[in-house]
Amino acid sequence: MSRQLPNWLIELCRDISSTGGKALLVGGCVRDRLLGYPVKDYDIEVYGLPSEQLREVLEKHGRVNTVGEHFAVYKLKPNAEPTYEVDVSLPRRESKHGSGHRGFIIQGDPWMTFQDAANRRDFTINAILQDPLSETIIDPCQGLSDLGRRELRAVNANTFKDDSLRVLRAAQLSSRYRLKITDETKLLCQETNLKDIPKERIWDEVKKLLLLSPCPSLGFGYFLELGVVGQLFPMLWELQSSLVGKNPYSAESAWNYVLSSLDRGKTYIEELSEPEKISVLVSVIGTRLSENNLIKLLDALGIYTYQGYQLRAQIITLSKIHLLPYKIFHQIQEQRFYAFALKRVARLTDLKLIVCLSESLHLDASEQISDWLRKSSNSISRSESPILRGHHILRTGLNQGPAVGKLIRQIYEYQIEGRVKNLEDAEQLATNLLLREKSISGLGKFQENG
Template identity: 30%
Template sequence: MTGFESRVPFPGTFRLSEAASTLLDALAAVGGRPFVVGGSVRDALLEPELTFKDVDVEVFHLDVDAVAAALRTVGLVDEVGRAFSVLKVRVDGQDFDVSLPRREVKSGDGHRGFDVVADPRTSLVKASARRDFTLNALLFDPATGELVDCWGGLDDLRAGVLRHTTPAFAEDPLRVLRAVQFAARFGLRLAPETAELCRELVGEFEHLSTERVWTEWYKIATRGKHMARALTVLVETGWDVHFPELSALRGLKQDLRWHPEGDVFTHTGLAGDQAARLADEAGLVGDDRAVIVLGTLLHDVGKVDHTQFSRRKDGTLKVSSHGHAEAGVAPARTFLRAIGAPHHLTRRVLPLVAEHMVTASTNKPTAAAVRRLARRLAPATMTEWALVVEADKGGRGRGSRPGGTGPWLALAEEVGAEQTPVTGLLRGEHLIEVGMMPGPAFGPLLRAALAAQDDGEFEDEAGAKTWLAARLHTSS
């Protein structure tokens, strides 16, 4: 693709915060030509009612010293990225990245044999050519109120297509995972030529740090709404090979009586879509949303080793996967470790994978069953578990149905186990009161007391003491 500068009145209104306007005015006042760049331009076209605060700015016609001096007049400047011609400034509590345009200088052989240097006089076409996708290469000119489009990004955005800008895309293989992330967030389709370029970068994955990989997966889990589309793009790029726990679900058959939507991979994407929707309806953000989405994306990874095939009397294929929920814990842990998920999130996701089939046994739980489930789920909660179960049952195309978690949640609320397991009534102090010395014997006895409490053998402290006396009498 060859770029050329195209200008049109900005469709709708680009709403900038007062701090952003102050920053732009300060740069223009000293002869700079600042443009708003990056995701905020894209997002302003998608959601024109938003007001943008922490925008990215690229400044033409000024060197880095002049930019820094202008920024100091409006806020606190952080020059840690100065060597890369990037400055950070905080204005009225809002953070901005301010950069200078850059161009390539040939320094060696091959597609990576280039150095990148600041060039305040370079053209908008050359400057925007270094951005990853055409819809992220759009610029907003605050001086004229125009949208500047050098690479057909507006048409791609309207068509829902994710297309790389130039071959410079290949300089950072993380951009492949960014493609998956943008597909998850905006439901975009990958342009064929971009998919081909991504496949050429499959071997570059090993050079990415786990921290950078996790940044993209976290955005998928916290912002993504289109998980089926994201998984499709992951396959189209060929990068699913780097996530074998998910890739192994492709083509893995399911019983059409329960899963008319198709294989486990297809079900995983549809269930992921449901998880995102349910999490948003519940008002979940950040880690809380990530737990639901990741738990759902991983809920069936145990089916890879726990799927059996047989024939019914009528000759139809019968597919079963007994034990797959518990078996999914190990591959789910492997996946989460590989993408860099922090331990505190992993601890919440794994119980959701292990327990997502509980309602298959009964929709009429007892209080004891609810208390035991809440304890097995911790530090995840009954509420989180219910969202994953409902996403699983709701991600089956025409076979979707309610997950049957209502009675479980109602009982959990009744017994006080909706968010945390019921607190143990028998404590170490009670053991000391009856003459026991603190030591290794405390742990098994307190665990047994918790199990008895969950089973309803006692419901208050007096009952716990009675249970303890009987237990000690039996063992003496």
């Protein structure tokens, strides 16, 4: 069992108990505690207490928001830890009334049995309950046995396919916890229509797989086996139908190469921000897709911006230019040109992402490229700003207009190449370029009049 439960949660459950209810931890928090994983979110299910009384108890412990009219799910921000939010709910009955991932009628019922409440859950390892006051485990679906065998098993074969998102969750959970999906559950997944899942829910599961799984290859392997690729990501068939070239890659199927690169990439991205981690891992896939299929993949996942980060643009850029450092390393011999060429790459993306991507793809077995890239990226600033500004150019007598921006860009290119090192150099070069432009323009007019 993992670390001790927070005091505010224990006090809340004691208060519910003294009022006549029974508060139980449910779902992922129980599973993760049993596996020894850190728990970030707690879900509490309350039996034997009507929703009105439950809300009264919760309001003594923090700020409460209600989700849903009939099934009473409360979002509680505890007074003792106001930045935290815990879900507190009644046991719920679900009945399918229409197509789609959201086509359910849900009704809260505090008098349900543990077995009936657990029957609506997806997998047996998520149907385990625990009394936080006594630490007693309640296991109506034999989830403990499946957890011990590291197996992922559907709770109810009759209702499993009603929620199509469970197929993606099966792949995601099996990858995160290294679980084997049972044959019966695999068959249920393969028979489930996935076309009704909203893009944002697809992305949520793929994101969890990429960020939380130590071996994303396991999840993507199940995507293939369970029919997820066929239904949601047909653009990935390109990886199955192509071989990776011998130079600079080793000869193997693109699918296997991408999967091994995803797992390798997890060891190199630990220091990156969450959006940067995603950009590198999705770019691993993108490097082996045509531009058209990469765009289709990003569309299927609904990837645009993420936490204010231009995720889509970054993935497209990384996928396009991932071989540039490799080519620079092998084709250019003078260090001065290394810096110049890499500065151009640094204008397109953060070099640390290129380093992580190159290491993930294992572009060179000698490790020389990675070492060189790492050292070079430390000495090159992506944010190197132009020395010459608009007001400097206006001092030369050039009027405002498109020509000013064009001249600034020209000088900046020389700056990146190291041929302009200070403002004096920049202004002199700008003057020379302007004189040259006027000379050419004057010659043209002379020839026209001649």
